[in-house]
Amino acid sequence: MQVLLMSTCTVSITLQPATELYVMLLDVGLHTAIQMKKKKKMALKSFTQIMLKSKTFVKKTRSGGIMKIVREHYLRDDIWCGSEVCTECKQEETVLQKDACIESNLCSFAHYLLPDTNIVLSQIDILEDPLIKNVIILQTVLQEVRHRSAPIYKRLKDILHDKEKHFYTFTNEHHRETYIEREQGESANDRNDRAIRISTKWYSDHLNNTPTDKRLKVVLLTNDRGNKEKAEESGLLTYRCKKQDTSVTSVPQDETAVLTSVPQDETNEITSSKVLFPEHLPLSRIQSGIKSGTFQQGTFRASRDNYLEATVFVHGEGDDSTEVLIQGLQNLNRAVHQDLVAVEILPLDQWVAPSSVVLQDEGPKEDDVTEEEEAELKSGPSGAASRKPTGRVVGIIKRNWRPFCGMLFLSQIKEATRHLFTPADRRIPRIRIETRQAATLAGQRIMVAIDGWPKHSRYPNGHFVRSLGSAGDKETETEVLLLEHDVPHQDFSQAVLSFLPKMPWNITEEDMAVREDLRNLTVCSVDPPGCTDIDDALHCRDLPNGNQEVGVHIADVSHFIRPGNAMDLEAANRGTTVYLTGRRIDMVPELLSSNLCSLRSSVERLAFSCIWEINDKAEIVKTRFTKSVINSKASLTYAEAQMRIDDANMNDDTTKSLRGLNRLAKILKKRRIEKGALTLSSPEVRFHIDSETHDPIDLQTKELKETNSMVEEFMLLANISVAQKIYDEFSECALLRKHPAPPPSNYDILNKAAKSKDMVIHTDSAKALADSLDAAQVDGFPYFNTLLRILATRCMMQAVYFCSGMDSDFHHYGLASPIYTHFTSPIRRYSDIIVHRLLAVAIGADSTYPDLMDKHKQSALCNNLNYRHKMAQYAQRASVAYHTQLFFKSRGILNEEGFILFVRKNAIIVLIPKFGLEGTVFFENKDKPSPKLIFNEEAPSLTVEGHSFNMFDKVKVTISLDASNVQHQKIRMSLVEPVISGVSVAPSEPEVKRAKLDR
Numbered sequence: 001m002q003v004l005l006m007s008t009c010t011v012s013i014t015l016q017p018a019t020e021l022y023v024m025l026l027d028v029g030l031h032t033a034i035q036m037k038k039k040k041k042m043a044l045k046s047f048t049q050i051m052l053k054s055k056t057f058v059k060k061t062r063s064g065g066i067m068k069i070v071r072e073h074y075l076r077d078d079i080w081c082g083s084e085v086c087t088e089c090k091q092e093e094t095v096l097q098k099d100a101c102i103e104s105n106l107c108s109f110a111h112y113l114l115p116d117t118n119i120v121l122s123q124i125d126i127l128e129d130p131l132i133k134n135v136i137i138l139q140t141v142l143q144e145v146r147h148r149s150a151p152i153y154k155r156l157k158d159i160l161h162d163k164e165k166h167f168y169t170f171t172n173e174h175h176r177e178t179y180i181e182r183e184q185g186e187s188a189n190d191r192n193d194r195a196i197r198i199s200t201k202w203y204s205d206h207l208n209n210t211p212t213d214k215r216l217k218v219v220l221l222t223n224d225r226g227n228k229e230k231a232e233e234s235g236l237l238t239y240r241c242k243k244q245d246t247s248v249t250s251v252p253q254d255e256t257a258v259l260t261s262v263p264q265d266e267t268n269e270i271t272s273s274k275v276l277f278p279e280h281l282p283l284s285r286i287q288s289g290i291k292s293g294t295f296q297q298g299t300f301r302a303s304r305d306n307y308l309e310a311t312v313f314v315h316g317e318g319d320d321s322t323e324v325l326i327q328g329l330q331n332l333n334r335a336v337h338q339d340l341v342a343v344e345i346l347p348l349d350q351w352v353a354p355s356s357v358v359l360q361d362e363g364p365k366e367d368d369v370t371e372e373e374e375a376e377l378k379s380g381p382s383g384a385a386s387r388k389p390t391g392r393v394v395g396i397i398k399r400n401w402r403p404f405c406g407m408l409f410l411s412q413i414k415e416a417t418r419h420l421f422t423p424a425d426r427r428i429p430r431i432r433i434e435t436r437q438a439a440t441l442a443g444q445r446i447m448v449a450i451d452g453w454p455k456h457s458r459y460p461n462g463h464f465v466r467s468l469g470s471a472g473d474k475e476t477e478t479e480v481l482l483l484e485h486d487v488p489h490q491d492f493s494q495a496v497l498s499f500l501p502k503m504p505w506n507i508t509e510e511d512m513a514v515r516e517d518l519r520n521l522t523v524c525s526v527d528p529p530g531c532t533d534i535d536d537a538l539h540c541r542d543l544p545n546g547n548q549e550v551g552v553h554i555a556d557v558s559h560f561i562r563p564g565n566a567m568d569l570e571a572a573n574r575g576t577t578v579y580l581t582g583r584r585i586d587m588v589p590e591l592l593s594s595n596l597c598s599l600r601s602s603v604e605r606l607a608f609s610c611i612w613e614i615n616d617k618a619e620i621v622k623t624r625f626t627k628s629v630i631n632s633k634a635s636l637t638y639a640e641a642q643m644r645i646d647d648a649n650m651n652d653d654t655t656k657s658l659r660g661l662n663r664l665a666k667i668l669k670k671r672r673i674e675k676g677a678l679t680l681s682s683p684e685v686r687f688h689i690d691s692e693t694h695d696p697i698d699l700q701t702k703e704l705k706e707t708n709s710m711v712e713e714f715m716l717l718a719n720i721s722v723a724q725k726i727y728d729e730f731s732e733c734a735l736l737r738k739h740p741a742p743p744p745s746n747y748d749i750l751n752k753a754a755k756s757k758d759m760v761i762h763t764d765s766a767k768a769l770a771d772s773l774d775a776a777q778v779d780g781f782p783y784f785n786t787l788l789r790i791l792a793t794r795c796m797m798q799a800v801y802f803c804s805g806m807d808s809d810f811h812h813y814g815l816a817s818p819i820y821t822h823f824t825s826p827i828r829r830y831s832d833i834i835v836h837r838l839l840a841v842a843i844g845a846d847s848t849y850p851d852l853m854d855k856h857k858q859s860a861l862c863n864n865l866n867y868r869h870k871m872a873q874y875a876q877r878a879s880v881a882y883h884t885q886l887f888f889k890s891r892g893i894l895n896e897e898g899f900i901l902f903v904r905k906n907a908i909i910v911l912i913p914k915f916g917l918e919g920t921v922f923f924e925n926k927d928k929p930s931p932k933l934i935f936n937e938e939a940p941s942l943t944v945e946g947h948s949f950n951m952f953d954k955v956k957v958t959i960s961l962d963a964s965n966v967q968h969q970k971i972r973m974s975l976v977e978p979v980i981s982g983v984s985v986a987p988s989e990p991e992v993k994r995a996k997l998d999r
Contacts, residue, residue: 575868577828676767732805805855
């Protein structure tokens with residue numbers, strides 16, 4: 001063996017037929033040495049020249065550093081051509097036939113086909129045709145296809161494995177005569193095109209050395225005009241490939257049907273990569289467009305129900321804010337949920353109505369544009385009245401990307417390193433990542449970050465961040481839930497804990513000196529079962545003048561959390577306590593939330609009290625606020641308090657206090673409703689959790705009692721009283737809460753639902769709406785009014801915190817109150833801590849500090865509180881959904897009655913009152929023929945095989961857990977009644993057995 005070291009980093013090795021050869025080659029990692037070892041005869045008989053080249057490049061690491069990468073690349077001169085006619089290669093097995101004759105008017109001579117990458121990507125159907133045989137697939141082409149489309153790569157591999165097709169893979173990237181290096185300034189695509197031409201020429205010259213009677217030609221297939229011209233300049237035989245009409249099912253009768261020597265349609269020329277999306281405009285163009293009014297900027301909000309639809313909320317002043325509808329992949333143009341985008345409003349004749357079809361991105365379509373689903377999205381009636389301002393995304397102003405939780409779905413190709421990641425949030429598109437540990441990550445919940453979204457890619461590219469644990473594990477699923485909703489849930493730091501009071505803690509004489517001693521009052525708390533963070537307590541007693549004194553006593557959290565320290569900053573960031581099923585994420589450390597601040601019974605606690613003198617008509621005579629010390633006489637549940645009120649034999653001080661509170665609360669509520677306060681409804685559920693397994697063992701809707709309303713009325717009254725006080729004292733920096741009136745369009749679905757029952761809902765004001773809802777009754781259908789109120793709830797806007805100096809609209813629409821704030825839950829809401837501080841300054845019980853009086857900082861704080869409050873609500877709903885899945889997983893298939901809440905083009909959304917559960921009944925199934933569906937948008941109604949479904953219709957469904965998609969397990973509902981042939985399913989087995997017993 002002779003080894004020559006060359007200055008170009010190329011090692012030339014002359015091989016002798018010796019055993020050491022294989023050891024040396026395996027040591028340096030030469031994959032082809034294994035093939036040589038398997039074919040020892042070939043290796044020993046031939047003289048082989050191997051070249052070792054070094055590929056050097058730099059790569060940016062995750063930590064931001066630069067790493068130099070050197071990879072060895074081996075070149076050989078003994079790689080077979082694969083043709084039966086070749087006499088030079090000394091090959092033992094051949095793939096390409098010597099009589100390669102395909103009927104063709106263009107090529108009457110024997111020939112092999114050699115397609116470039118774009119031909120394979122765009123014409124894979126043609127290559128799969130039984131007529132097409134004896135095709136050379138270059139390694140360059142195979143690698144490009146693998147990186148650009150996993151489904152097409154798999155189809156190509158299947159063709160290569162089909163011996164009847166005689167497709168041969170030529171490893172041109174490792175052949176000494178066909179390997180080329182990328183030239184300076186040359187793009188990767190141009191280098192690959194040149195490599196394909198070099199390999200085609202090598203094949204032509206190589207096969208030209210065979211006897212004349214056996215000589216075959218090689219035909220290069222390319223639709224790239226530049227590549228074709230350069231190939232012809234090199235004397236290569238080159239043809240273009242027609243794009244076949246996909247509607248034609250018959251196969252071409254000869255090769256001429258798919259080959260042509262001249263362009264058929266220049267506009268269909270395939271360039272270096274298929275462009276799926278328009279180019280994003282540069283920021284300078286966007287800014288000038290916004291300034292001129294050509295473009296609008298707003299927040300991109302993807303739809304949960306339809307991945308081809310989104311809205312852009314264009315921010316404006318007050319009622320000037322609008323929503324722009326975006327439909328179709330190209331118009332969505334690579335925007336991701338919550339991105340700040342620039343949109344162009346389309347002409348009026350291109351405006352459309354929001355789609356009523358439910359579409360979910362189920363399959364890894366790679367670079368395929370879903371033409372059928374796009375067509376379905378746009379199909380159907382779209383009356384002028386229902387059309388919305390419609391636009392397209394022209395650019396991204398600011399990305400709002402974060403690490404996303406989800407699961408990796410492995411490529412169908414075994415050796416693939418590129419895979420699609422499916423986020424847990426359906427509003428986020430799938431993300432393509434590259435990883436060599438896919439097998440390990442399968443079945444795991446992982447986090448992935450987006451790196452970019454090229455215009456030629458159906459999905460964004462990203463990278464693996466970290467693993468969270470096994471899918472289905474409760475701890476893992478809860479972690480995903482918290483991360484996805486951006487809920488801070490890490491343990492409190494030592495810096496935070498250092499500001500906790502030292503134990504044992506007691507109320508000092510200094511505390512008593514500045515507080516009112518109310519320990520003698522009969523104070524009690526009324527809360528849900530298991531509540532340990534008790535914020536509020538109440539008392540009611542008769543006064544000598546015939547009036548009554550009512551007190552709302554709130555935990556004095558601001559005494560323990562002082563402005564600006566680590567505990568205060570952490571609480572401000574968290575914003576709220578988050579209540580999950582079976583778990584609570586505290587805003588403040590547990591020592592405060594469940595102990596020192598909690599107004600538990602039989603212990604002395606610091607409080608902030610709002611005390612009224614109220615007459616028999618529940619009119620406020622006098623209001624005062626004071627820092628106090630209380631000693632609660634009882635910590636009751638709503639049910640326990642209700643039993644005391646209802647039990648005529650109980651007449652202790654606590655029960656008398658509760659009865660007085662309840663009587664006044666009824667008057668307060670009646671008066672509030674008369675003023676226009678809304679009484680809405682939402683299907684809330686309560687789980688009974690197994691103490692050992694922590695699995696849900698029972699699920700039922702929450703039952704509200706009079707005592708729920710009693711507590712609510714006095715909390716509302718306290719919040720209104722405090723709101724007025726802090727606004728009177730600090731008109732520029734009071735932290736208030738408002739509920740904007742919904743725009744008229746929000747009520748469209750409510751009006752349609754009422755109209756379907758020959759009713760009219762007036763929505764001019766909250767009072768008109770409340771009166772209409774009260775009057776909406778249907779004989780024999782008592783649940784109708786509840787359904788209508790549930791629907792009305794969906795029409796409402798979100799209530800928000802705001803700073804009084806930054807807004808002029810204070811009105812709370814739902815409560816029909818001109819002013820409102822949150823004062824009554826400082827253990828679980830940071831907004832209430834700020835309100836406590838403002839109130840304390842207003843009554844001279846505490847001193848102010850700069851940030852408290854800064855309206856801009858207050859406004860920024862409100863923005864964070866609104867965000868945290870919204871995400872906490874979403875997290876709580878997600879937790880209920882997850883535990884609902886666990887509940888039905890252990891129950892199998894159940895049969896239940898429900899009511900139709902919404903009607904879609906291809907589905908109905910059904911509410912099951914027993915469980916407070918909503919689910920979708922789909923009428924289209926990929927596995928069987930679709931029934932005849934007629935959707936009436938105006939009614940709205942859906943006719944399925946002649947049977948009409950309307951809102952609020954009663955149906956019977958089966959309920960089960962669909963666990964076929966581990967990532968998105970969901971409650972599946974199927975129609976049982978009404979019975980529609982080919983659509984309805986049989987009831988589950990237990991019900992069938994019951995029916996037989998009844999007979």
